[in-house]
Amino acid sequence: MAVVVVLVLLLAAGVLGSVARAGLYATGLYRDGGTPAVDPTVFHEASGRSTALPAQPSAPVLADASPEPGSRADAVASRIRDVGPVAGSTWGMVVDAATGETLFADRPDGDAIPASTLKVLTSLAALDIYGPDHRFDTKVLRDPADPAKLYLVGGGDPYLSKGPAGGPPARSSILDLAAATATALKDAGTPGDVEVVIDTSLFAGPGWNPDWIPVYRDYAAETSALWVDGARPRGAAIGPRDANPSQVAADAFTAELKRLGVGVSGTARGEAPADSAEVAKVSSMPVENIVELVLIYSDNDAAEVLFRHVGRAGDRSGSITDSQAAIRETLQRLGAWTEGMKIVDGSGLSRANLVSARSLTRAVELAIKEDGEKYRALATGMSVAGTEGTLAGRFVEDGTAAGRGLVRAKTGTLTNVHSLAGYVRSSDGSILVYAFLVNGEQEEYRTRVWLDRITATLSTCGCRG
Known part of the structure; x- marks a missing residue:
């Protein structure tokens, strides 16, 4: 036990590298956001700061931007290829928010287990049906x-x-x-x-x-x-x-x-x-604040409540079956549903859920459009890399530092399932919307780092020229 405590303290202080971090992650002693296996307050005296999540979502760290369109698809794809492959099955999509142009596509309409990135779609449906100001x-x-x-x-x-x-x-x-x-x-x-x-x-x-x-x-x-x-x-x-x-x-x-x-x-x-x-x-x-909390803390319980509220739409009963039907109907209307998708819960806990990278990027696009105030909580509720929420402890390995403070995303994690969906402001001012999903990779930590590197490289993308 003493050895474990020493390893955790050294990790918190930044002394140990990826090998120790990966080992602790594998044992369950190192986690992304949520509730850590080790009380984060034990790190306070060792590092001079607490690794606990903030009590509430903090203000966005990104300044206002007016990106010019024109990111080149070949340049974006080249950046992503340079990160290298990851084992398992992958799906991905990158879209230029200013033009709607697809800059990268890896089986974007294929169906993957999303884990908690499904909460983006649940939140989108709740905001669409009730509006951001509604109260229960x-x-x-x-x-x-x-x-x-x-x-x-x-x-x-x-x-x-x-x-x-x-x-x-x-x-x-x-x-x-x-x-x-x-x-x-x-x-x-x-x-x-x-x-x-x-x-x-x-x-x-x-x-x-x-x-x-x-x-x-x-x-x-x-x-x-x-x-x-x-x-x-x-x-x-x-x-x-x-x-x-x-x-x-x-x-x-x-x-x-x-x-x-x-x-x-x-x-x-x-x-x-x-x-x-x-x-x-x-x-x-208000619903917009509920959505922000659901996303930044990946709150399964609150997400399931929103799912049932979606299931009340159109004089439905709020049952699980009605919620499944209502979310499909809503996402189809919003253009965030692709053939072959299956949604059985609101949190993404079930491995029976199947969604596409296109559906996730569409949801994020709706949230960051200039006239997307109705869905804006999807954008403001996403965690910031290395700063808050379920991304607070990530973007620490080689090739990820550029994304800290710039990458905003909803994470997804189940055994052998990892995903990120969100948006990033690149170095040339472009806003890039993305979704990446990996199923079947046995090296859990390696997969998370790969996702961090992919999105971090998008933040450095001067991809117009």
Whole structure:
């Protein structure tokens, strides 16, 4: 154990090179973003800085640019070839954002397992259907015919908290909902105890996706329209989830009601009658901020909630099946669907997902267009190489330094599956949109470094002449 700690500390201090880093990555002691296997605070004294992710997405590091069109496809392809090959199957595409011209294509319409880059498509669909300013409400309703019952109605707020509301971006709190409810009941002169009825009917069907394997229970909760703190009892991105997320939320709500002097006889489950009156509500942060958090932290749980919201479009039920149909319909309309694609979840956890490099580049193109304000959160939510989010610990090997602070991307990682999709400002001012996917490479670390080198070389591309 002492040897491992020394290796990790030396790595954090920049003493060890790629061999040690690759070895630690293989053992699970070195990871990209997310929740590290070793508490990042142990590096603080050794290196003088913490490697922990920022509490919230920071401001973009790129200055405004007005790129001129004209990047040459042969020059871009030459840069990519110079990086050299990687084992496994590859798919890729690079597009000049100013002209829409394809500058590089490696089976762009082929179908690959995307891992978490799928979150780009889930987020695109959610932004398209709801708009960036939409908020999801968690409500307390009351049936006029049975005033002794309060209906706690889940609105699909993925960041509802059982602690104090905070931000930015502002997270809503179930404690605030309880306080507003208690005030309303007292103002109405409600006598006696009330029963809290839990209503999670917003999303129909099972919460656990049948395409997920059991080990994913440490990576995603059973999706619910009502939970607190992402259904994570320990607050960690990787670890056990609440077995009954809506009950945990209801328990926090009733405990606060009791603390505020409201008598509660118990909890039950049901659906609020159609003519129920609103007692109180709290609203989520805007969808654009939810998307930013989903992307920068690769939040599986929140992505699955967005997926179910997509499944509510067109009077659908919000079930897994309806969500699969709705996301396909939406992406087809936006030109971000190619024949052969298959999307079964919102997070990219399932290996049954298949997407194309063209679909991912199309999504990013929509976000960075001058008139793409509706989808802009896709661009602002992407991690910055070597700086924040799931790219904070990357771009450290030879041939990658040029991309630090310039490459913006959503990462994707499963066993033998690695991907990057995003955009980069090259040295000649061009904005290049890209997607690269690798399936089947056994050397996990080598694959990640290859992706870092590919995108870093795009940042140095003076590819007009």
